[in-house]
Amino acid sequence: MIPSDLLTAAYPPLLVFAAALLVLVLPRIAGFTVGALSLAAVLAISLVAPEGQHLAGSFLGFEVVPFYVDGFSRMVGIGLGFLGVCSVIYAYSSEASKTLVAFALVYVSSSIGAAFAGDWLVLLFMWELMAVTSTLVVWHYGGEAVRAGFRYAIFHGTGGVLVMLAVAVHYVEVGSFLYTASDGIATGIPALLAVLGMGVNVAFIGFHTWLPDTYPRPHVAASVFLSVYTTKTSAFILYRAFPVEGSHDLSIYIAYMGGLMAVYGATFALLQHDMRALLSYHIQAQLGYIVAGIGIGSQLAVAGSMSHLFNNVLFKSLLFMAVGVVIYRTGEEDLYHLGGLWREMPLTAIGFGLGALSITAIPGFNGYVSKGMIFDAANPGYYGQPEYQALYWLLWLGAIGTLLSFIKLGYYVFFHGESDIEVADAKPGQIVAMLGLGGACLLFGVWWQGLADLAPTLHGHGGHFTFSYYGGESELHPYSLSHLETAGILTGVAAVTFVLVRKPLSKLDLGDPAMVVYPATYSLSRWTMLAVTETYAAVDRAVVGGVKRCYWIGNNPVLAIDAAVGRLPDWMVDVDERQPTDGGRPSTIHLRTGIGTTVLLLTLVLTAILWLLVV
Structure with missing residues (x-):
């Protein structure tokens, strides 16, 4: 001990x-x-x-x-x-x-x-x-x-x-x-x-x-x-x-941001050709479920959120491992350039399958248990508040998009057509890592009590797990008939939809409109920089020119007066032509400092002023 x-x-x-x-x-x-x-x-x-x-x-x-x-x-x-x-x-x-x-x-x-x-x-x-x-x-x-x-x-x-x-x-x-x-x-x-x-x-x-x-x-x-x-x-x-x-006023906004993330991430994942880009969008989609649970904030919602976070650690890394093995062996990133790899890489296909079945919340896998908790916490028909009805449907749409994405990814990489390349399967260490994570995904799907026991907001006693909600207290039943029916409907809708959209979907290659942030940020940064530097240069020219003129006037007061009077109309004054004996001494001072030196000097001056004001 x-x-x-x-x-x-x-x-x-x-x-x-x-x-x-x-x-x-x-x-x-x-x-x-x-x-x-x-x-x-x-x-x-x-x-x-x-x-x-x-x-x-x-x-x-x-x-x-x-x-x-x-x-x-x-x-x-x-x-x-x-x-x-x-x-x-x-x-x-x-x-x-x-x-x-x-x-x-x-x-x-x-x-x-x-x-x-x-x-x-x-x-x-x-x-x-x-x-x-x-x-x-x-x-x-x-x-x-x-x-x-x-x-x-x-x-x-x-x-x-x-x-x-x-x-x-x-x-x-x-x-x-x-x-x-x-x-x-x-x-x-x-x-x-x-x-x-x-x-x-x-x-x-x-x-x-x-x-x-x-x-x-x-x-x-x-x-x-x-x-x-x-x-x-x-x-x-x-x-x-x-x-x-x-209790935070922002909670409902956090919850709905989570629902929108689930839909947005799954939608743009479905449009990807790059395998790791598809998985990256699904990081956002699955985070959407976690964020939604945090926003709802009930005991069941937080239990689902933390359980889904825990499960994501397992199945998301597993999916990146499986796709990574495919890239490692084939050198190909585009899922549409692959196909039939289940014959060449059966163990990698099994690893991918375990991860895909988990992230899509198929009964028997860990994602089904955790995602089901979040669904129930949002659904007013179970334990959700009425204001979360729209959130529930957003999570539904996200779940369908997730199923479509992984049907697409698995189909085109492992099952579509015949493989035109011969490649080795995963290395022993890669297999151990994938099957270890895949085994954990299956374990916490079948032995859901082990997952529920880790969730701090669920109260376990004798294999039963209870939680409080706004309507009282209830018990967790992830494999009830109604939950299994919901999972079956989601899977069926996604499978039929994939059959209908498979061909047109393969021709789409649409970018994420949010990616405009990169050129927009570049342009904004560039023009902001130009505006700052040109403004500084204009102020610098004005200040230096003003100081030089003042210096010249101080040294040549008569010439300065003559120059000023000489600009007046002839009908106002009569000025005699006069040649200066010294030719008018030009300014010999130099007032040029860099931006860094100027900022330093200004900081020192302002610090001194503040010190005097405080003291």
Whole structure:
């Protein structure tokens, strides 16, 4: 039996960070083994660490709690730790470099640190570190990934600034950074800033373009890491800002944003040719369900949201792994250029099938259980409030779009026609990683009680799980006849629709209208820069010219008067022609400084003025 003091002293992010450094110096197999073991340790600590605040102390006079364990962080830690082990094994077999995996492990450590943070100050540090390290993971591949990485960094830098401002204003209002000091983020300005900043990371519509722009470009192993850690950790932090105990005016808007994300992501996924772009849009779509559950905020909705987050960690990474193996073996990204691969790559096809059946919420798989909770929480016919009726139908449409997308992806990659290439199946490490995740998806679909037991807002007793809602109390029954009927209807509608739209859909290649943000931002930035620099140049010319004229007038007062009088009409004055004896001394002063020096001087002057006013 490991003492609890030892468990809480082993800070999970630090273990993974240390492993990242060792990956760089050890032989490849030894370094990757250490990386996988560090994440296995995170999984173990998440399972058994006692709840409460650990490693608490002060930083610059502020109370901080780097390691906070409750039911929510435990659930997220288990998911992130298990995925981390599988991802490192997959990366080893996919020939990922030591540098890439070292970057990825530091990125994972920051994500785990954000999940276990017990205060907003530690969260901010981990949030920014997560943005920086994930950008390095993207950049490492070179080529198109570099430019995409810059765009990615701009988005996440902007989101980070908004979150930082939210936390600062929250501290002013609450007087503490600790989560336990208030129910979520303070209402008003902090809540608005937080939802916008976190909305970047969880891919709110309009803030989402970095997802399909970035994730298809790096190494296939990098895409597996990226597909989970930023978005799922950020969705969890969104819950920390708007918890089930709290009451926020923004909650209904968050819920409906989630519903719109589910539809928008599934729609544009359906139009993609690039396999990883399709999966990237489905990150947004599945985040929509999680965001909707957080917005609804009931016990069942939050249980569904956190369970779907946990399940997404499993099946989304599995799908990126399966598609990554196809790209690794064939070198082809376009799904319409493939076909018949199930004969060449049967184990990869099985891995893909397990992930696809999970994300589409087919009974027997984990996505069916978690997505069903969110449906029930939104449906006024079950446990939803009347104002969420439209949200329920949005989630329905998103579910149909998800089914269509994965029928399309599986059909064209694995079953359509005969394969005209001979390729090997996945490598042993890739198979172990995929089947490990696929087995977990199946396990939590069949043994749904295990998933429900992890969800903190469900109350388990004797294999039964109850929850409170606005109408009283009820019990969770995911495999009731009505739920199975709903799943059957959704699947049937999607299958028939695919038969009808398959051919016209293959001819469509429409872009995401939100991608206009890139040329628009470029044009706005360019013209803003020109406006600022030209305005500065005009003011500079005016000021320097004015000072020179004043200097000349001071040295040549008679000439200045003559020049001024000489501009008057002849009928007003009579001026004699006069030759100056000195020829008129020109100005010899030079008033040229750079923008940086000018800003520095102005800052010093303003600081002195403020100091005098305050003192």
